[in-house]
Every structure is written in structure tokens, then in C-alpha cells.
Amino acid sequence: MALLLESWPLRRALSPRPAPWGPRASLPLSLLVCAALLGASLFGCEGAAAEGLEAELEGRGRVLVLGSPALAERCGAGTSPIFSAQLPEVERAFAGSDERALLAALRAAEIDGLLVESHLGSEPPRAPAEGGEGAELLEAPARPSLRERLERYESIPTLRGIYLGPEAAYYEPAERAIFEAPVGEAAARVARAVIAGRSPPRIAAFPEPLRRIRDVEVMVLLTEGGRRRLWRSARGSSIARALLTASVVARERWQERESAMGGALERRLPLLAVEVALLVDDGTLGSRERGFIDRVFTPEHGVAYERPGAWRYLLPEATQEAGEGSASRAYEALLRDNGIGAAGLRRADLRLYRLAVRTLGRSEPPSSAIAPDSSSGAAAPSRPEAASGRPSSPEL
Numbered sequence: 331m332a333l334l335l336e337s338w339p340l341r342r343a344l345s346p347r348p349a350p351w352g353p354r355a356s357l358p359l360s361l362l363v364c365a366a367l368l369g370a371s372l373f374g375c376e377g378a379a380a381e382g383l384e385a386e387l388e389g390r391g392r393v394l395v396l397g398s399p400a401l402a403e404r405c406g407a408g409t410s411p412i413f414s415a416q417l418p419e420v421e422r423a424f425a426g427s428d429e430r431a432l433l434a435a436l437r438a439a440e441i442d443g444l445l446v447e448s449h450l451g452s453e454p455p456r457a458p459a460e461g462g463e464g465a466e467l468l469e470a471p472a473r474p475s476l477r478e479r480l481e482r483y484e485s486i487p488t489l490r491g492i493y494l495g496p497e498a499a500y501y502e503p504a505e506r507a508i509f510e511a512p513v514g515e516a517a518a519r520v521a522r523a524v525i526a527g528r529s530p531p532r533i534a535a536f537p538e539p540l541r542r543i544r545d546v547e548v549m550v551l552l553t554e555g556g557r558r559r560l561w562r563s564a565r566g567s568s569i570a571r572a573l574l575t576a577s578v579v580a581r582e583r584w585q586e587r588e589s590a591m592g593g594a595l596e597r598r599l600p601l602l603a604v605e606v607a608l609l610v611d612d613g614t615l616g617s618r619e620r621g622f623i624d625r626v627f628t629p630e631h632g633v634a635y636e637r638p639g640a641w642r643y644l645l646p647e648a649t650q651e652a653g654e655g656s657a658s659r660a661y662e663a664l665l666r667d668n669g670i671g672a673a674g675l676r677r678a679d680l681r682l683y684r685l686a687v688r689t690l691g692r693s694e695p696p697s698s699a700i701a702p703d704s705s706s707g708a709a710a711p712s713r714p715e716a717a718s719g720r721p722s723s724p725e726l
Contacts, residue, residue: 397447424477433488449481491613514691524577536570548572612686620658627657632685
């Protein structure tokens with residue numbers, strides 16, 4: 331399943347209030363200046379967080395509010411707050427765990443977005459230890475409702491995070507058309523063909539959901555026996571365009587590192603699975619506090635930042651490894667590797683966001699390319715021949 335990636339403007343940190351200068355000030359001027367600068371570093375981003383939520387809640391249409399009535403007062407012009415009690419079908423969907431049923435209920439009620447009050451202190455229910463007290467009464471942990479998951483900032487593929495603040499988070503429904511399996515399968519087949527060297531198809535040949543105009547980032551991933559060998563991503567004005575760019579770049583990168591990758595791509599590709607996924611912006615962070623960052627990132631998320639003209643990220647598995655389970659430490663590693671110190675977490679020109687990977691489709695290795703067991707006496711598959719002349723375009 332997949333969601334959309336959209337560009338959201340950077341939020342400028344508020345300037346701190348001026349220090350109460352006056353004749354009664356007894357501290358040295360230099361000390362007061364340092365204190366003011368420290369205050370700007372520690373609290374400037376938090377002021378921006380309060381402003382950021384209200385700015386995100388302007389012009390959003392019909393927004394469902396899951397929280398206290400006071401939360402609805404944060405909605406600005408062009409946004410109409412609605413409470414779940416007014417929509418029984420939607421309320422029942424939130425009490426359950428069916429993500430698709432929730433998406434259908436939101437669409438039927440013409441809901442454009444969700445404003446969810448956060449419960450940072452709550453934890454998912456845990457099963458008792460085997461043989462421990464209560465184990466005979468509770469064999470498995472209760473499955474949390476969709477509302478409970480959103481209150482804890484968990485990722486739900488049928489929704490996309492837009493803004494994540496300490497008090498509340500704002501989400502929007504995903505687009506339904508991309509969930510169809512044939513669309514993803516077609517994308518994976520095209521990626522394999524382009525990586526193999528065949529001419530890219532015309533954009534007009536793609537299914538409509540893949541050529542629809544929107545800002546997206548597509549990743550092409552090559553795996554062998556479940557192990558990641560190479561991946562590349564590209565942004566584009568449609569899934570089709572980004573897919574073709576990422577596929578071409580992946581082919582070029584393999585060829586550049588052919589020796590390190592284990593041989594020519596033409597020989598190795600039949601042994602590789604090709605996966606196509608969307609790298610989804612799953613919510614701009616409204617706070618730079620380490621505790622908040624560590625709480626809102628789940629194992630399904632990678633750390634990411636964006637600044638004018640550049641963006642960098644770590645995939646979810648790399649985030650867990652680099653941060654040893656801490657998203658804030660993973661951010662420090664990402665910033666350090668890109669020439670930005672740990673203080674970059676406070677930089678107003680960096681937009682920090684959660685990255686989610688939504689798989690579109692997967693092309694498995696051709697069955698004829700899988701090497702048989704030597705004990706079976708079957709012949710090993712021959713090395714694929716290089717295409718002669720101009721390669722043909724893959725069929726969708």
C-alpha cells in the first residue's frame with residue numbers, strides 16, 4: 331500500500347522575547363546575552379511548534395477532531411471542525427482496527443483531515459510474561475484501536491501524517507487509487523526492465539494512477555535472498571517519472587560498482603528481486619526536543635530532513651541501527667554524515683520529518699534463474715545473453 335508525498339513549506343522559528351533590560355539588572359551584560367541566546371535555542375523552536383499547528387490548520391476543509399473541544403479552537407480560516415460524535419459510522423471505525431474501513435468511512439463522510447489530541451504518556455498494552463501472573467487469563471495483548479494508535483503517533487498506511495506536535499497531530503486520508511495491486515505490480519515490472527537496459531516506456535503508457543501529476547519520491551530496491559544489495563530514490567512530478575529516474579540511476583550505480591556488487595548486472599539481475607516503494611513524508615516535526623523525537627518515531631519510520639535544494643534520510647532499518655533505537659541519535663548521525671553538527675536539530679532552515687516506506691509492488695526473480703540444488707543433477711541456468719541492437723520498451 332502507498333500514500334502520497336507532498337511538499338510542505340518550512341516553518342520559521344519565532345524570535346524570542348527581548349530580555350528585560352533595565353537599570354535594576356544585576357547580572358553582567360555578557361551573562362545575560364548568553365542566557366538570551368540559550369533561551370532562543372531551547373525555546374524558539376517550541377514557539378514555532380505552537381504557531382506551526384495553527385498554520386497547518388488553515389484552509390483544510392472538513393476536519394474531524396479527536397480530542398477536547400478546546401482543540402477545535404486551533405482551527406483557522408477555511409477549516410470546519412467536526413467531532414466524531416456527529417458521525418457514528420466514523421466513530422465506530424476509529425474504535426476498530428480495520429484501516430480500510432476507516433478510510434472508506436472518512437471518504438463517505440467527506441472528511442478532509444484529522445486533528446488528533448496526543449497521548450504521549452500512554453503505552454500499548456503488553457502481554458504478561460510466559461507463566462507469569464495473569465498469563466492464564468490473557469494469552470495475547472489487546473489489539474489497540476485505530477484511535478489509540480493515532481493518539482500515540484503510530485503509522486497507519488491509509489493515513490498520512492502532515493504535522494506532529496506535542497499537543498496534537500494532523501493527518502489526511504491517503505489516495506485510494508494507488509492501493510490496487512495491479513498498479514504496483516506493473517511498476518515493479520517496468521523497474522526490472524529498465525534496470526535490465528530496456529528503453530523506458532512513454533509516460534502515456536503507464537496506468538493513470540502512476541502518471542497522475544503530484545509530487546512523489548519513489549525508491550527502487552534490489553534484494554538477494556532477503557538481503558538489500560542496492561537502492562536508489564528519485565523525486566518527480568508523478569510516480570511514473572520518479573520510477574523511471576530511480577530505475578536508471580540504480581542501473582548506473584550498479585555498473586559503477588560492478589566489481590563490488592559481485593559482477594555484471596546482466597548476470598546478477600535474474601537472481602535479484604526488484605521492489606518499488608514510495609518514500610512518504612509522514613509528518614513534519616513540530617518540536618525538536620529529544621524526548622519528543624524519540625517518542626513519535628516508530629520502527630516503521632526513518633529520520634529525514636529537508637532544506638532548500640537538498641534532502642537526506644535514513645531508511646527505517648538504518649535509523650534503528652544508527653541510533654541504536656533512538657531517533658534523536660539517528661538524526662545526529664545523519665546530520666554529522668552530511669556536514670551538519672548535532673546543533674542542526676535546532677536550525678530553522680531544516681525541516682525535520684518522519685519517513686515511511688510504502689511498498690507499491692515487487693518483481694520476484696524469474697524462477698528459471700534460481701540455481702537448483704547440485705544434488706538434484708539439474709543443470710544450472712545459463713548466463714543471460716546481452717540484448718542486441720536497441721532494447722525494446724517493456725510492456726505495462
